[in-house]
Amino acid sequence: DIQMTQSPSSLSASVGDRVTITCRASQTISTYLVWYQQKSGRAPKLLIYAASNLQSGVPSRFSGSGSGSEFTLTISSLQPEDFATYYCQHSYSAPYAFGQGTKLEIK
Amino acid sequence: QVQLLESGPGLVEPSETLSLTCTVPADSISLYYWSWIRQPPGKGLEWIGNTFYTGNINYNPSLKSRVTILVDTSRNHFSLRLSSVTAADTAIYYCASQRRTEGMEYWGQGTLVTVSS
Numbered sequence: 001d002i003q004m005t006q007s008p009s010s011l012s013a014s015v016g017d018r019v020t021i022t023c024r025a026s027q028t029i030s031t032y033l034v035w036y037q038q039k040s041g042r043a044p045k046l047l048i049y050a051a052s053n054l055q056s057g058v059p060s061r062f063s064g065s066g067s068g069s070e071f072t073l074t075i076s077s078l079q080p081e082d083f084a085t086y087y088c089q090h091s092y093s094a095p096y097a098f099g100q101g102t103k104l105e106i107k
Numbered sequence: 108q109v110q111l112l113e114s115g116p117g118l119v120e121p122s123e124t125l126s127l128t129c130t131v132p133a134d135s136i137s138l139y140y141w142s143w144i145r146q147p148p149g150k151g152l153e154w155i156g157n158t159f160y161t162g163n164i165n166y167n168p169s170l171k172s173r174v175t176i177l178v179d180t181s182r183n184h185f186s187l188r189l190s191s192v193t194a195a196d197t198a199i200y201y202c203a204s205q206r207r208t209e210g211m212e213y214w215g216q217g218t219l220v221t222v223s224s
Contacts, residue, residue, distance in 0.1 A: 034210030046209075046210050089210065095156075097154060098151060
């Protein structure tokens with residue numbers, strides 16, 4: 001089974017900051033990588049699919065990159081509504097594991 | 108927009124079977140894989156398994172011995188059964204649409220299932 005490891009587990013940042021979250025797969029997954037945002041008490045929301053494709057309606061300050069086994073999610077200028085927990089997930093083959101999550105908090 | 112509606116009991120006794128259903132729009136049931144995901148309180152997401160309208164099913168090996176996922180196209184829903192539950196199975200259970208490239212776009216509202224006597 002493919003394991004996903006995110007770093008950091010938590011991150012403190014300020015409004016306007018640029019932040020990057022990393023996700024590593026235990027084996028190559030091409031670009032079968034998805035990013036989600038989850039706010040407290042809500043279902044996850046799809047942000048990025050196929051490693052770098054922005055889901056419709058998601059602000060352009062969010063971007064994804066990577067292929068193979070290393071991927072990044074970047075928020076170019078943090079907004080107050082971006083403070084949440086972010087998860088990566090591979091979609092290469094079942095079981096479709098998630099990373100452990102990165103909690104983004106206000107500094 | 109595809110709306111998913113979960114239903115099922117919020118309280119299950121230890122050793123019993125957890126059963127949840129997710130109803131989807133009739134015109135979408137053949138378009139996606141349909142997944143179950145869970146999230147223990149304060150913890151991360153765990154993919155449980157998924158099914159296609161043809162009946163093809165994939166399970167997480169960590170739960171495979173206890174999980175059954177079925178799709179019923181005549182009723183436009185798919186279901187989750189998790190047997191022999193313990194307190195460790197207490198979680199919010201979500202249903203979601205899934206495509207290999209596009210990920211999980213549509214999610215149910217989530218159902219908190221507590222395992223307790």
